[in-house]
Amino acid sequence: MSGRASPTWLALGDSYTIGEAVPLHLRWPHQLTRQLGFCNPQYVATTGWTTRDLLDAITEAIFTPPYTWVSLLIGVNNQYQGLDFSLYRPEFTELLEFAIAQTTNARHVLVLSIPDYSVTSFAQDKDPAKIQREIEQYNQVNRQIAEEYGVRYCDITPISQQATDDPSLIADDGLHPSGKMYQLWGEKVKNTVRF
Structure with a gap:
């Protein structure tokens, strides 16, 4: 890559993108871009955000396109807050169109599925079966x-469900992924995209 700027990554999302409950270097976009030799990612993501x-937020943020890659992982808070499901499709579509506009190639946009938090200790008194069913519905739409x-799609939901048998995949807050789970997400992304 001599003489050329390092590749860039724009990470759009919510707590699963900014890595709530883990240090910055353990966020999955940070782990992944470090391995790939990219610049540190630009985040437009906050815990609790809906579509x-x-x-x-993207109307207020400052962007420097074109980005080499753009990722989008959003929707769990629509489900958690019990928002009207019909809102998700048009709002997610608008976000995806924005993501595509930030790069030069739609194949350099990556959508990640929403993790299944029904397996966490946080969800055990909140009707896990209903959570899982609704997350599935949201993921059918985003897929x-x-x-x-024509963008890339990475199904990380099965990885999140491994926390049923491996508590080390969940952070100390009992809800969000640990750095170990984020590492598995990064590996799945690499296998999906084949950089």
Whole structure:
């Protein structure tokens, strides 16, 4: 890469993107970009954000496109807050169109599935079966939209479900992924994308 700027990554999302409950260097975008020799990622993500919150935030943030890669992982807070499910499709579509516009190639946009937090200790008194069912519905939508737009899709949900048998995949807060789980996500992304 001599004489050329290092590749860049724009990470759009919520707590699963900024790595709530883990240090900065253990966030999955940070782990991944470090391994790939990219610049540190630019984050537009905050714990608790819904699709609407992210849409509002991108109108205020400063961007420097084109990015080499853009990732989008959003929707769990729509489910958690019990928002009208019909809002997700148009808002996610708008976010994906924005993500595509930030790079030069739709194949350099990566959508990640929403993790299944029903397996965490946090969710055990909150109807885990309902959570799992609703997360599945959200993921059917984001996968379908990703396919329609020709972007990459990485299904990390099965990795999140491994926490049923491996508590070390969950951070100390009992809800969010640990650095170990984020590492597994990064490996899945690398296998999906084949940089």
